[in-house]
Amino acid sequence: MLTPDRIVSTxxxxxxxxxxxxxxxxxxxxxxxxxxxxxxxxHGNLCVKGRFGTDFLYHPKRITRPLLRRKPQKPxxxxxxxxLEEWREVSWDEALDFVADRLVEIYRNYGPDAMAVYxxxxxxxxxxxxxxxxxxxxxxxxxxxxxxRLCHAASVVALQxxxxxxxxxxxxxxxIENDVFILTGSNPTENHPIIALQMKAAVRKYGAKLIxxxxxxxxxxxxxxxxxxxxxxxxxxxxxxxxxxxxxxGLYNREFIEQRTENFxxxxxSMEKFTPEVAEEISGVPRHLIIEAARMYATARNAAIYWAxxxxxxxxxxxxxxxxxxxxxLTGHIGRRGTGLNPLRGQNNVQGASDMxxxxxxxxxxxxxxxxxxxxxxxxxWNVEPGGLNRRRGLTTTEILSAVGPHGVxxxxxxxxxxMMSEPDLNHTRQKMSExxxxxxxxxxxxxxGAFADVFLPAVSWxxxxxxxxxxxxxxxxxxxxxxxxxxxxxxxxILCDLAKRIERKLGRRxxxxxxxxxxxxxxxxxxxxxxxxxxxTYERLxxxxxxxxxxxxxxxxxxxxxxxxxxxxxRGKFHPLDYVPNAEMPDEEYPLVLSTGRVLExxxxxxxxxxxxxxxxxxxxxxxxxxxxxxxxxxxxGDAVRVTSRRASIVLRARVTEKTNxxxxxxxFHFHEAAANLLTHDQLDPLAKIPEYKAAVVxxxxxxxxxxxxxxxxxxxxxI
Amino acid sequence: MTANLVQFTLDGxxxxxxxxxxxxxxxxxxxxxxxxxxxHDYCTANALxxxxxxxxxxxxxxxxxxxxxxxxxxEIHTQSERVQRARRxxxxxLYSTVDLSEAPEIEAMAAAYxxxxxxxxxxxxxxxxxIDDNPMYVRDYAKCILCWRCVQVCAEDAxxxxxxxxxxxxxETQISxxxxxxxxxxxxxxxxxxxxxxxTGALKFKRQYLLEIGYAIEEILQMTRSExxxxxxxxxRSA
Numbered sequence: 001m002l003t004p005d006r007i008v009s010t011x012x013x014x015x016x017x018x019x020x021x022x023x024x025x026x027x028x029x030x031x032x033x034x035x036x037x038x039x040x041x042x043h044g045n046l047c048v049k050g051r052f053g054t055d056f057l058y059h060p061k062r063i064t065r066p067l068l069r070r071k072p073q074k075p076x077x078x079x080x081x082x083x084l085e086e087w088r089e090v091s092w093d094e095a096l097d098f099v100a101d102r103l104v105e106i107y108r109n110y111g112p113d114a115m116a117v118y119x120x121x122x123x124x125x126x127x128x129x130x131x132x133x134x135x136x137x138x139x140x141x142x143x144x145x146x147x148x149r150l151c152h153a154a155s156v157v158a159l160q161x162x163x164x165x166x167x168x169x170x171x172x173x174x175x176i177e178n179d180v181f182i183l184t185g186s187n188p189t190e191n192h193p194i195i196a197l198q199m200k201a202a203v204r205k206y207g208a209k210l211i212x213x214x215x216x217x218x219x220x221x222x223x224x225x226x227x228x229x230x231x232x233x234x235x236x237x238x239x240x241x242x243x244x245x246x247x248x249x250g251l252y253n254r255e256f257i258e259q260r261t262e263n264f265x266x267x268x269x270s271m272e273k274f275t276p277e278v279a280e281e282i283s284g285v286p287r288h289l290i291i292e293a294a295r296m297y298a299t300a301r302n303a304a305i306y307w308a309x310x311x312x313x314x315x316x317x318x319x320x321x322x323x324x325x326x327x328x329x330l331t332g333h334i335g336r337r338g339t340g341l342n343p344l345r346g347q348n349n350v351q352g353a354s355d356m357x358x359x360x361x362x363x364x365x366x367x368x369x370x371x372x373x374x375x376x377x378x379x380x381x382w383n384v385e386p387g388g389l390n391r392r393r394g395l396t397t398t399e400i401l402s403a404v405g406p407h408g409v410x411x412x413x414x415x416x417x418x419x420m421m422s423e424p425d426l427n428h429t430r431q432k433m434s435e436x437x438x439x440x441x442x443x444x445x446x447x448x449x450g451a452f453a454d455v456f457l458p459a460v461s462w463x464x465x466x467x468x469x470x471x472x473x474x475x476x477x478x479x480x481x482x483x484x485x486x487x488x489x490x491x492x493x494x495i496l497c498d499l500a501k502r503i504e505r506k507l508g509r510r511x512x513x514x515x516x517x518x519x520x521x522x523x524x525x526x527x528x529x530x531x532x533x534x535x536x537x538t539y540e541r542l543x544x545x546x547x548x549x550x551x552x553x554x555x556x557x558x559x560x561x562x563x564x565x566x567x568x569x570x571x572r573g574k575f576h577p578l579d580y581v582p583n584a585e586m587p588d589e590e591y592p593l594v595l596s597t598g599r600v601l602e603x604x605x606x607x608x609x610x611x612x613x614x615x616x617x618x619x620x621x622x623x624x625x626x627x628x629x630x631x632x633x634x635x636x637x638x639g640d641a642v643r644v645t646s647r648r649a650s651i652v653l654r655a656r657v658t659e660k661t662n663x664x665x666x667x668x669x670f671h672f673h674e675a676a677a678n679l680l681t682h683d684q685l686d687p688l689a690k691i692p693e694y695k696a697a698v699v700x701x702x703x704x705x706x707x708x709x710x711x712x713x714x715x716x717x718x719x720x721i
Numbered sequence: 722m723t724a725n726l727v728q729f730t731l732d733g734x735x736x737x738x739x740x741x742x743x744x745x746x747x748x749x750x751x752x753x754x755x756x757x758x759x760x761h762d763y764c765t766a767n768a769l770x771x772x773x774x775x776x777x778x779x780x781x782x783x784x785x786x787x788x789x790x791x792x793x794x795x796e797i798h799t800q801s802e803r804v805q806r807a808r809r810x811x812x813x814x815l816y817s818t819v820d821l822s823e824a825p826e827i828e829a830m831a832a833a834y835x836x837x838x839x840x841x842x843x844x845x846x847x848x849x850x851x852i853d854d855n856p857m858y859v860r861d862y863a864k865c866i867l868c869w870r871c872v873q874v875c876a877e878d879a880x881x882x883x884x885x886x887x888x889x890x891x892x893e894t895q896i897s898x899x900x901x902x903x904x905x906x907x908x909x910x911x912x913x914x915x916x917x918x919x920x921t922g923a924l925k926f927k928r929q930y931l932l933e934i935g936y937a938i939e940e941i942l943q944m945t946r947s948e949x950x951x952x953x954x955x956x957x958r959s960a
Contacts, residue, residue: 002932002933037763046912055942193912615911618856
């Protein structure tokens with residue numbers, strides 16, 4: 001029996017649930033992962049990624065020395081270098097000097113608008129805080145964003161418009177206190193597995209009724225009282241028809257509407273047109289299901305709504321989210337325990353990175369960059385001369401890439417993201433990446449994006465550094481260094497401090513914005529001073545009390561399990577009138593199927609982590625899910641090679657014939673570079689949130705020859721040592 | 722749960738607890754430890770292992786403290802001679818068939834109850850071969866005491882996946898997938914909840930197992946890393 005050298009308590013690096021985990025370590029090798037049973041987040045449970053998927057950090061392809069490209073890259077002729085032969089190992093000093101020189105040169109030549117940075121929802125709060133500080137305070141640009149733009153941007157915008165805050169309003173574990181809950185655009189058994197366990201328990205043990213509204217027949221449908229199988233992109237008609245029924249039948253909460261909301265009349269008038277008949281016509285959901293769902297939700301004592309990326313990732317994502325918020329305001333199912341609006345955040349620290357101002361319109365704490373007093377506050381905190389910080393809103397993730405060119409963005413810094421897998425319409429992304437004048441990648445592996453870079457800075461994984469993550473229910477938790485950095489890799493915050501000092505010197509700034517932290521705890525002290533919601537968070541408290549749910553106003557404040565008990569941050573909750581807008585692409589004769597993209601249980605996003613882990617063995621190749629009816633029409637059988645073609649590209653992969661997807665809808669996970677789903681998606685954006693429509697590109701499917709599977713080996717029995 | 726308090730005596734001390742409290746919890750609150758094996762704070766108690774039995778005056782048989790609740794007027798003895806003998810025999814029978822070398826809590830219990838590990842030399846130890854049918858974990862049912870925790874967390878206590886259950890009867894009883902299909906062909910989602918609650922090391926990360934039988938870390942990583950990648954790399958090398 002093994003005795004561990006040490007057992008380190010930390011937080012899972014995968015999804016937004018933020019499970020607590022314990023790493024059992026022998027000779028710096030994580031040989032066992034357990035979970036504390038007294039954790040309020042996961043009660044001893046983990047999913048396959050957290051339990052088994054943490055070994056990517058030992059993968060031989062991991063880069064642990066700074067690299068410079070041997071051949072200088074020119075804009076327009078930039079190429080991808082996956083082979084180490086094309087790189088030269090250099091010292092940290094040489095790498096950081098080079099990065100500082102080039103960034104300062106480009107900043108001097110082209111100004112702040114030429115600079116842009118992708119922060120990282122996988123990195124810690126402290127890492128993200130420093131990176132946005134570096135770009136805002138030194139390069140005077142707000143071109144700072146991260147993958148939140150590609151995930152819940154529309155939910156954030158809609159919640160800000162209607163309520164004034166953008167996080168989950170409940171604690172995830174409160175789901176057992178719901179009498180009724182709606183789950184839409186979310187597949188929690190695969191994407192938030194531990195929240196799914198709580199949802200299953202809510203139904204099976206606590207008698208909650210579940211309403212699933214989703215274009216896929218996900219596993220949670222097995223637990224549902226009602227399942228509304230809507231066509232992709234018809235969320236507004238379905239939820240507005242529910243509002244219509246609630247209005248017509250007088251099931252709304254008059255007292256709540258009078259005391260806590262505004263704009264009810266205009267909203268009610270706009271719901272007039274969404275009769276259940278109209279909604280059935282557009283969405284394909286039988287009217288009686290819509291009526292029943294409306295009654296069930298409205299008459300529940302405690303009801304809540306949970307949604308994930310099926311709602312925001314649309315050209316009308318903001319409207320989709322507003323249609324849900326309208327329902328909560330109409331029935332008063334918000335602001336009490338067990339009621340609320342809950343966007344399930346994807347990444348382990350997407351809530352935190354957003355809180356830390358890794359967004360183009362906000363300083364840390366959602367303080368708008370175009371408000372003078374905010375700019376002045378941060379100028380004081382960062383020792384920037386008055387008027388020094390940029391007051392203009394910066395570019396979003398997708399806009400940054402679109403703006404690449406001689407008069408636009410010239411230099412891009414990517415910390416841990418992989419736009420070459422995660423952006424829509426990847427051929428366009430590839431073109432734009434190649435036009436960059438300078439690209440820095442800070443990551444563990446040379447992924448599809450890092451391969452374009454001039455400089456590769458080897459960062460460490462979550463197990464090799466200290467810091468904090470903020471999970472989907474706003475819980476700030478400690479991430480602890482469990483093993484020393486592999487090779488010469490360094491913690492992101494250390495790399496950024498060293499780089500910032502060099503840049504500051506070269507820019508000749510008279511006063512330093514301050515980069516002499518000796519530990520992430522000191523960075524958190526600075527964050528506390530600027531972000532009131534983090535005012536009471538200290539490492540000492542996190543170590544003693546475990547996680548703290550923001551807002552935590554001061555050191556005595558216990559944290560906030562659920563939001564909006566008294567009032568909404570914007571004062572009154574605002575109803576929004578809505579209209580139905582079809583998706584940017586609608587199926588036609590040429591492209592009859594709607595493609596939805598997403599994740600599977602075993603993998604994470606662009607695959608940088610899980611495809612370098614042994615969990616890859618559990619789901620080793622891309623598959624397109626297609627309904628048996630559509631498959632038989634096309635003469636496709638389970639396991640056949642098929643070609644999926646959209647207006648932009650085509651990919652070849654195996655088909656999985658399954659009733660998990662409904663007729664007319666196909667699903668492809670986006671983890672696999674061999675058949676990247678995002679080659680097919682389009683980059684039409686939601687006008688308000690600038691989020692792309694990942695969930696609805698139209699495609700056609702044809703049979704392909706097996707040899708077109710690009711050398712992918714046949715599925716094999718898994719497992720044996 | 723009602724706030725009704727019931728009165729009882731525990732090892733001679735008068736005490737009270739809310740109705741519905743198990744004897745185990747009531748004893749814990751009074752600072753009296755009752756040994757448990759199959760019981761887990763976060764699993765449903767099923768009174769399978771019987772190590773927590775206590776003597777209740779007037780009851781025909783010993784009662785399991787993990788599921789029996791305190792009642793008015795109960796006179797409970799947690800360390801009577803009858804209780805001690807029962808616990809000792811349970812442990813001796815476990816030792817006669819199961820490999821308990823990785824169950825330190827049970828080993829400590831055996832010491833405390835003065836257990837003779839060789840009490841039943843004629844007993845046939847259960848030594849089914851180690852099952853290695855998936856990339857993530859191995860199952861060594863020679864170490865399994867059939868506490869049922871893994872089955873429960875695979876079902877309603879956590880995961881609602883129902884990949885495993887008992888098979889066989891009596892001495893042949895063993896935890897298994899349905900029809901003994903390999904784990905990847907079952908409904909298993911590889912959450913590892915079962916490993917998290919296993920008290921005897923019967924369920925184990927494959928990498929931990931390989932480390933224990935003497936492989937070096939680098940070897941282990943190579944052995945368990947994507948076979949397809951390995952095969953492709955090997956093919957490239959030989960080409």
